[in-house]
Amino acid sequence: MIRIQNMYKIYKMGKVEVKALDNISIHIKAKEFVAIIGPSGSGKSTLMNMIGCLDTPTSGAYYLDNKEVSKLKDDDLAEIRNKKVGFIFQRFNLLPKLTAFENVELPLIYRGISRKKRVQMVLEALEQVGLGDRIHHRPPELSGGQQQRVAIARALSSKPPLILADEPTGALDSKSGYEVINMMHKLHEMGNTIVLITHDSNIAQQAKRIIRIMDGKIVEDKEGAQ
């Protein structure tokens, strides 16, 4: 599913070169549940941007779903993101003026799916996260946990091969956070590939495999405790 080979990302700050990613190689198979953990500044956000096709590496190869994507142009990356990656962000990143339904519908619109099919897919996704009765609410009218579930539904709706969650519980209270984690387990059981990025080792423990990153290098890659 994901194959990263000798990936470097180097930022130039004046004359100093900062290696945000320093020779990273990762292999993630389909249907895995992987957590990437590291303190802030470790390069995990950069790695997430790479995995999520939001950014391109300075050097190295990245195969996502058997397609080399590390040298694609912006618009091609947008298409890959739309088709292959479902994002779940720490701060939900929903559009506040659109309803839950419209938020979930958005990636499907960009993919060019017909209206009839969209309605069906959106309702299915919202049903899955248990928000079938809240489809016409706007984000400000929903609780944090509900908003994150809308975001999960948005990530799910287009049935992407990879779900990428960036600190999905970071902005939630522990109860809502627990719900979200449960939902990730459920998604994993349903056969989704999940990459979870966090700095919280308790959350990371939920994953089957934990990759620890520090100073742009992988320092540990082990099967989870469970």
Next chain:
Amino acid sequence: MNLLQAFNMALKSIASNKIRALLTMLGIVIGVSSVIILVSLGEGSSKVITERIQSMGTNLIHVRIFGRGSNRTVSEDELISLAANNSEVIENVVPSLDDTVTIKYSNKNMQTSLVGTSEAYQTVRNTNVQQGRFFSALDVERRQKVVLIGAYIANELFAGMSPIGQTIKINGDVFTVVGVLEEKAGAAQGSDDDRVIIPYTTAKRLVRNANITTFYVQAKTPDTVDSAMQKVEEFLFKKFNNTDSYRVFNQADMLNTVNETTKTLSMMLGGIAAISLVVGGIGIMNIMLVSVTERTREIGIRKAIGAKRKSILVQFLIESVVVSCLGGLIGVVFGVIGAHFIGKLMSISAQPSFTTIILSFSFSAVVGIFFGFYPADKASRLNPIEALRFE
């Protein structure tokens, strides 16, 4: 993503900020409506002037001789022979002695312009009589003190009563009113309705400059106007031996000149109004730039979940085009109503032409595209990672 969905998204975001959209539109509304009002007023008044010129008589050639003194004039005999010698192209020649005179009836005094001419003036200058009669050839021959008065003078001096048969004093001489001229210019002061016409034979004794320096030639038909003009010019050149001391022009020339002048004028007015449209466009650009900055995060989200550059560009471009077109539409409504209303106030028919409406509306759409492009392009180029981090 198709255009319809982009359109829907744009409408949603405009609807979510109505007051801002309305204020942005205002510039375009004012621009479009002022273009329509000014251009149609210009067209309306040019139509009025054209009609007035046409009503002065077709086939008309106007001759003016410059300079003073007895050698800078033509005699009536010369005019008669000019007409007689060229009877195949010239129908009539009438002299015109012009002056400003004081007229008096009972205790009312007024200044007006006097025209001394022959009986043929009526046909040559297409001057109809509303009441009474025009003076006759006999009146001219016998130097009768008879006068035709304009509608304005009739109203001023003889309010409510018939002036026919009454006597008025022109520069102290007693004249009998034989007719009232048909109203031509709304009986306004200083217009063609503010004048008196008397036989030129009589006028020669009355006015300060008794030399004929203006005369009118009526061509047989509109087709012979050019050859008649040629004959007149030949005659004048033979007499004065240069081309600088006289001017010959016909109604068509005058119409062209006036039309060109008014056309330039309406274009200038429209151009000035168009500047306000451009200013409105700058307003749109300004607001769209603010909007792009405010919605950086939204753009980041859209890009993260798969919006391509084109989708973002089209979305923002449609927003600005919808705002400017809506403004244009409202502007057209205001413009048509405004032109009608102001036209009525100025008593000219200011009917905005279809072309004006379409042109000014399309201009507003073009303004929306032109000034919306830069902000939309800026939005579409945002880096999704930075945009998502934007607070």
